[in-house]
Amino acid sequence: MLKDDKYSTLVAIFKVMLPCLALIILSTLFLLPDNRTKIQALNTIDKSTLDIVKKAGVNKPSFRGTLASGSNLELYATEIIPKNNDKKIIEINEISARLELNKNNWATASAKKGVVNISEQTAEMIGKVSVKSSNGVLIETSDLKVFYAKSLVKTEGEVFMKGPFGTITAGSAEFYDMNQNSGTGYVLLFNKGVKMQYNFGE
């Protein structure tokens, strides 16, 4: 029979490794909203936002106000350029924005370029995309596309996330709603190679 100290080593491995794995997963879960939380913002990008973008067409445009959804939005850019005659595709250069759902919940975003495609119901940020949220999460990626009619957000390129959970690097990422009818059932998917790091303790 194996000596007690041999088993002790095995038990020590389990005792150390498994709770730590639970810890890292638990700390990551808060990236997802509670299943009972219904995300309204993704269902329709506020029409007033699109109106602002469509009408701007000027150098150094800025907007600060309250959307129909009740959220406060600040939007800055160096340029807004409608790309076709019916203004269905709009390019926005050097975009930065702050969306405030309420005093405690906000997010800021910036990118070299933004593209809103009203026909396809997509909003894309391209080049040095950076998103910060009030819960301490920083997301950096080369591109971020919001399919706002489908409750789908995805990156094609590498994504880096930093927050209370530590850091996550992945080849690509997707966030979507499995059950759009109920508005619940959120899925966060990291693909093309995932690396998570979490520092714990003293």
Added chain:
Amino acid sequence: MSQVSAGTNVSLGSIEMEKSGTIEVTSDSLKIDSNVGIATFDGNVEIKLNKIILKAQKITVTYSIDENSKQEITEILAINDVFFISNKDITKADRALYSLSDNTIKLSGNILINQGGTSFSGEELSINLDTGQGTMSGRVKAILGSDE
């Protein structure tokens, strides 16, 4: 070589937990599905904590959310080519289930524990991590060797 009867009870000493460190997880993909409360690391999963490594082809973590939105891990399941590696010590199994409610781990399928020249094989190993008490069942075989 010696045979050990099925249902053998072993007394395991307690050891202090790591108080600090970095845990690193790599895998081909990670899916966190709040609909079913499962996070899945899929493909070449490797978890490193200081000198301890856990490898498996897939690791699923099941969690629950209570009425106050408190999230709690209930179990962790590692399947296919499961290895726990610490220095020269290797424990291998087809499946490892860690249940947080009773703080037990159950290894099953082609278990091989190799520590310092001594190896121990069997079909099922259940360990209570609170007491350190473990039970090996199925056909158990021990090969005793030196630490060198």
